[in-house]
Amino acid sequence: MRLLIITQKIDLNDDILGFFHKWVEKLAEKSEKVYVITSYLGEYNLPKNAEIFSLGKEKGLGKMRRYFLFYKFFLSNIKNSDGVFFHMCPEYVLAAGLAAKILGKKTLLWYTHKSINWRLRLAEKIVDKIFTASKESFRLKSQKVEITGHGIDLQKFQITKLKFQTNSKSKIITAGRIAKVKNLDLLVEVAEILKSKNFNFFVKIAGTAILDKDKDYLENLKQDIFKKKLESYIDFCGKIPYKEIEKFYQEANLFVNFSGTGSLDKAILEAMACGLNILTLNEAFKDILPEENLSSEKPQEIAKKIIFLSNKEVDSSLREYVFKNHDLNNLTSKIIKFYG
Numbered sequence: 044m045r046l047l048i049i050t051q052k053i054d055l056n057d058d059i060l061g062f063f064h065k066w067v068e069k070l071a072e073k074s075e076k077v078y079v080i081t082s083y084l085g086e087y088n089l090p091k092n093a094e095i096f097s098l099g100k101e102k103g104l105g106k107m108r109r110y111f112l113f114y115k116f117f118l119s120n121i122k123n124s125d126g127v128f129f130h131m132c133p134e135y136v137l138a139a140g141l142a143a144k145i146l147g148k149k150t151l152l153w154y155t156h157k158s159i160n161w162r163l164r165l166a167e168k169i170v171d172k173i174f175t176a177s178k179e180s181f182r183l184k185s186q187k188v189e190i191t192g193h194g195i196d197l198q199k200f201q202i203t204k205l206k207f208q209t210n211s212k213s214k215i216i217t218a219g220r221i222a223k224v225k226n227l228d229l230l231v232e233v234a235e236i237l238k239s240k241n242f243n244f245f246v247k248i249a250g251t252a253i254l255d256k257d258k259d260y261l262e263n264l265k266q267d268i269f270k271k272k273l274e275s276y277i278d279f280c281g282k283i284p285y286k287e288i289e290k291f292y293q294e295a296n297l298f299v300n301f302s303g304t305g306s307l308d309k310a311i312l313e314a315m316a317c318g319l320n321i322l323t324l325n326e327a328f329k330d331i332l333p334e335e336n337l338s339s340e341k342p343q344e345i346a347k348k349i350i351f352l353s354n355k356e357v358d359s360s361l362r363e364y365v366f367k368n369h370d371l372n373n374l375t376s377k378i379i380k381f382y383g
Contacts, residue, residue, distance in 0.1 A: 044379060045076040047117075047124035047148075049135045053095060054085025058251065059220065061285025062309075063130060065196045067093055069375040070128075078120040080113060096120070113138065121146060126382040129153070133166035140169035149382050155180040155193075157306055172381055176369075177307035179327045193309050194371035195316055202318030202362065203293045213244040213353035216295040216319075218288070218310045219302070221252040221261050221279075226301035226324070229340060231264060235271050236346040244353070246277045249291055292317035297352055300325055301340075312369050315361040320352040331364065 048067060052060040064087060071077045071093040079089075084097035096116040098109040117139050121127070126149040129136050136152055143150050150170040154163070159182055167173065167185050175181035176193040219225055227248065237244055252261040261279070268277050283291050292298070298314035300323040307327045315321060321328075321336045322345070329337060335352065338345050 044074045044382060045124050046070060046074050046078070046379075046382065047120050047127045048077055048079045048130065049117075049127065049132060049139070050079065050081050050130040051132055052083040052085070053079060053081045053087050053089075054083065055088070055286045056086050056284040058249070058282045058285055058288070061288075062194075062196070064089070064285075065199070065371060066130075066194055066375065069194075069371055070378065073375060073379045076123075078116075078124060080116045080120075082109065094120075110138070117142070121148060124148060126150065128378060129166075129170065131155070133160075133162040136166035136169055137162060140166065144169070144171075151378065151381055155306065157182055159183050174374075174378070174381075176309075177327060179306045189377075191374055191377050192369040193307065193312055194374035195309070195312050195365055195369045196371045197316055197366060200289050200292065200313050200316035202316075211243070213242070213297060213349070214295040215244055215246045215297045215299055215349065215353075216249065216291065216314075217246075217299050217301075218249040218283070218291065219300075219308070220257070221248075221250045222254070222257045223260050224303050226303055226340075227260075227264055228267065229301050229342065229345070230299065231267050231271065231273065231277065232342045233345045233349065234273050234276050236342055237349065238273065238276060240346070240350070242346075242350055242353075244276065244349075247291070247295070248277065248279050249281070249283045249288070251282045288313070289317060292319060295319055297322065297349065299323070299349070301345075312365050316365045318357050318362060320355060320357050321361065322348055322352055332361075333358070 050063055053064055055061055055064050067079055067089055071090045077093045080096045082098045083100040098112045127143045129152045131154060140150055151172045152170045153174045155176045167183055173188045174191045177190060181188055234246055252258040292314050298319045298321050300308055300311050302308060302325055305326050308325055311321060311323060322338060324338055324340060338348050
């Protein structure tokens with residue numbers, strides 16, 4: 044089995060896409076050879092049978108140069124490949140999907156995002172199959188879609204110590220891109236309530252603001268924290284490289300997620316695998332988590348549930364759910380099986 048993989052980034056230090064490095068490792072383990080075309084190449088440590096071709100975004104190459112390199116690498120490797128795996132890049136499906144089909148190569152797109160645009164609509168027509176994490180992760184109706192679960196590396200995300208400790212400071216964390224859709228202003232409001240109740244807690248927020256509007260949102264959050272005198276209760280710890288993110292989870296007691304995206308958030312699953320209690324507003328988890336781990340947007344209700352969950356032993360079935368439904372080894376086996 045020889046597989047051509049096309050992706051946005053290979054970088055162990057990336058806080059958002061760093062996870063895909065392990066996907067490539069696993070696919071290489073199950074293949075004779077993998078060829079990887081990536082727009083951006085950072086730190087990596089892949090098996091010898093994984094050959095990497097960078098389009099040079101990390102070197103500042105422009106779009107025209109990158110597209111020229113893409114076709115050069117694609118045409119030189121497609122003939123030796125049994126199929127093409129497009130990871131989160133419908134635009135590259137449009138660029139190369141038809142050529143792959145003409146050459147008789149099977150094509151698979153992995154896509155997890157609620158947005159639907161013309162590129163995705165066209166890409167859906169071209170590829171043979173689409174894998175996605177949940178029904179909320181791909182919102183374009185298509186008979187080509189198969190729900191496979193996320194790919195969580197359960198060797199990386201493990202329970203390393205007892206999380207249940209009474210009469211100690213509750214370590215509350217959340218992780219992800221800093222943006223208004225994440226509802227972090229609600230977390231600040233809840234922290235003020237917890238402080239008023241003399242609850243012993245500390246909040247750490249991992250992630251960065253990318254867009255200008257997100258940077259403005261982050262600055263407003265910091266100003267609000269200052270006004271409410273919560274500086275000693277809330278810390279923005281910035282970008283945490285993916286290769287170190289499990290330590291961030293393992294040192295906490297409770298993971299909160301107030302995102303309004305409605306998609307099955309990978310960070311929540313990683314936290315579940317590490318043995319944390321979970322509190323989320325995300326509707327995608329309503330049939331997965333018990334009622335005690337779900338909340339409305341009412342600050343008082345959220346505060347009450349945080350206090351309750353901070354003094355509750357973690358249900359071991361949370362990690363078991365991730366193992367049964369979102370294990371990376373199972374996902375990569377499904378990918379390889381598709382190509383036959």
